[in-house]
Structures are given as structure tokens and as C-alpha cells.
Amino acid sequence: MKLVDAHCHFDFPRFDGHRASELEAALRSGVVGLVIPGVRRADWGRVQSAALAHNGLYYCLGIHPWYVSEHSTRDLEALEANLSARPERCIAIGECGLDRLHGDLAEQYPWFEAQIELALKLGFPLVIHSVKTHDEVHATLRRRNWSGKALLHGFSGSYQQASKLVDQGCFVGVGGVITHPRAHKTRETIARLPLESLVLETDAPDMAPEGIAAGYNSPAYLPRIFECLADIRCEQPEYLASVLFSNTAELYGRSLWQ
Ligand SMILES: [Zn+2]
Numbered sequence: 001m002k003l004v005d006a007h008c009h010f011d012f013p014r015f016d017g018h019r020a021s022e023l024e025a026a027l028r029s030g031v032v033g034l035v036i037p038g039v040r041r042a043d044w045g046r047v048q049s050a051a052l053a054h055n056g057l058y059y060c061l062g063i064h065p066w067y068v069s070e071h072s073t074r075d076l077e078a079l080e081a082n083l084s085a086r087p088e089r090c091i092a093i094g095e096c097g098l099d100r101l102h103g104d105l106a107e108q109y110p111w112f113e114a115q116i117e118l119a120l121k122l123g124f125p126l127v128i129h130s131v132k133t134h135d136e137v138h139a140t141l142r143r144r145n146w147s148g149k150a151l152l153h154g155f156s157g158s159y160q161q162a163s164k165l166v167d168q169g170c171f172v173g174v175g176g177v178i179t180h181p182r183a184h185k186t187r188e189t190i191a192r193l194p195l196e197s198l199v200l201e202t203d204a205p206d207m208a209p210e211g212i213a214a215g216y217n218s219p220a221y222l223p224r225i226f227e228c229l230a231d232i233r234c235e236q237p238e239y240l241a242s243v244l245f246s247n248t249a250e251l252y253g254r255s256l257w258q
Contacts (some may be wrong), residue, residue, distance in 0.1 A: 001030045001238060003199055003223065003244070003245070004032060004034065004198040004248045006032070006037060006093075006201040007154065007175075007203055008203065008204045009036065011046045012050075014216075021042065021220065025156050026220040029222070031212060033056035033058070034057055034092065035058050035060065035127075035252060036055075037053035037058055037059070037146070038059065039152075040063060040067040040070065041078060042073045048087065056089070056257060057089070059081060059090055060094045062096045063075065063079070064096065064097075064129060065096070065103060065112065067223070068108055071096070072182050079095060079118065080122075083118065083122050085138065091124065092125040092252060093125070093127065093151060095128065096112050096126070097112055098140075099113055099129060099130070100131055100172060112140060113143075116141065116144045119148055123148070125149040126146075126151070127153055128152050128153060128170070134157050134161040134165065136167055141165075148169060149169055150168075150169055151177050151251055152165050152172055152175050152178060153173035153203065154175045154177070154201065154207055155172045155177075156183065159188065159192050162189050170197075171251050172193055172197050173200075175200075176210075176221075177207065180226060181210070187207070195235070198244060198247060199247050199251060200222055200225055200229070200248075201222075201225075202217050202218070202219055202221060202222050202225065203217065204217035204218050204219055205217050205218070209225060226240070236251050245257070
């Protein structure tokens with residue numbers, strides 16, 4: 001059984017000094033790859049080196065809505081220049097998006113739209129962060145005539161919101177949220193969505209699954225999310241793993257993990 005962690009902040013300092021052992025633990029439990037998103041220009045170099053240090057690791061470059069105010073248009077130009085060079089193992093733009101609970105939503109919009117444009121122009125998939133803004137994300141993608149593939153990462157929300165985004169070309173990132181019994185709405189949503197729209201992710205070190213301390217999530221816990229998903233959907237684990245694997249490959253690229 002092969003699992004891929006479609007969104008994991010493996011470059012974060014929390015993993016310093018034990019990246020190799022965390023990866024080994026993940027690999028032992030079937031995790032053959034992970035994708036490291038970029039959140040701010042100051043970290044892009046670190047994201048790239050973390051990905052290049054081990055097999056099966058890929059990365060994205062982008063500007064996260066929490067950090068827009070520390071960037072200028074020069075950083076968007078740098079983003080375009082970086083991506084245009086098609087650096088090895090860089091497979092998507094993100095994470096970018098909108099967050100109603102953090103910072104100024106109006107200020108976040110132009111950064112999200114610029115990264116959508118860039119993804120369309122250069123043909124990269126998009127990794128989207130959305131907190132209490134699913135309808136706005138959907139409307140923005142529509143307005144920009146989004147025609148590519150995207151990951152709505154760390155999803156929590158209603159079936160109606162999720163299925164609109166799926167119709168707009170989004171995969172839905174299934175993370176630790178579903179392991180918490182009180183997350184009724186999200187669990188119900190994930191149970192009903194088409195299987196072909198789901199990918200697995202940890203968002204480690206954040207979004208800890210049930211029983212793990214906040215801030216201590218790790219790609220090695222991906223199987224817990226997977227097992228919970230198999231339970232919620234009443235799917236055969238082997239079949240479920242193979243569909244999720246092929247969804248992740250469909251999102252990021254067919255030849256990344258064999
Ligand atoms: Zn993230």
C-alpha cells in the first residue's frame with residue numbers, strides 16, 4: 001500500500017534534527033512521498049532544500065494569505081521567474097488563498113488572484129488555503145476562468161461548498177480534522193464526496209489528528225487519517241489507497257511517485 005502526503009510543512013524548524021527519522025517512520029507505514037508547500041519568499045530556499053534532500057519529496061512555491069503584508073510585487077516577479085525556470089521537483093504554486101480568521105481579507109485577494117493567473121499562465125496546479133472563505137474561493141476561481149487542477153487543502157466545511165469546488169477543478173485535502181469525532185459536518189462531507197476528488201494530507205506539524213498534541217503532527221501519522229477515511233467511507237483499504245494514490249498523481253503529475 002502506497003500513501004502520499006499531499007501537503008506537509010516538512011521544512012518547518014519543528015522537524016530540524018530528526019527529518020530522516022520522521023521520514024523513515026513514515027516510509028515504514030507506507031508513506032512513499034510528500035509535497036512541501038511554500039508560504040513566504042523568505043522560506044522558499046528552505047522549502048526547496050528540504051525537498052531535494054530526500055527521494056519522493058516535492059515542493060511548491062507561493063505566498064500564503066497570512067504573510068501577504070510582508071511581500072511586494074517584486075516578490076511576485078521573483079515567483080514567476082523561479083517557476084518559469086521549472087526547477088527540479090517544484091510541482092505546484094502555493095499555498096495561496098484566503099483566510100477570514102487571519103489578517104485582512106481585502107488585502108489577501110490580489111495575491112490570491114495573481115497566483116491563480118500565474119498558475120494558468122505557466123500551467124502549474126494550485127494549492128489553496130481557505131478558512132471560512134470557500135464561497136469566495138469558488139467565486140474567484142470562476143471569475144478567473146480557472147481551468148487547471150487545484151488542491152483545496154485541509155478541508156473542513158459543508159458538502160455543498162466542497163462539491164462546488166470539486167466542479168471547479170479542485171481536489172479536496174483530507175486531513176486530521178476527520179479523526180476528531182466532533183467534526184460531524186466535515187466527516188459527513190468527506191463521506192459523501194466522489195472518491196475521485198479526495199487526496200490525503202497531514203499539514204504537519206499542524207492539524208494534529210485525535211490523540212496527538214497540537215503542533216506535533218508528522219507525516220508518519222498519515223496512516224491514521226487514511227484508516228479513519230476507510231472507516232468513514234466503508235472502503236476496502238487496498239482499493240481506497242490505490243484510488244487516493246492515483247488522485248494525487250492526477251493532481252500533481254503522473255510520473256512523480258512510482
Ligand atoms: Zn499548510
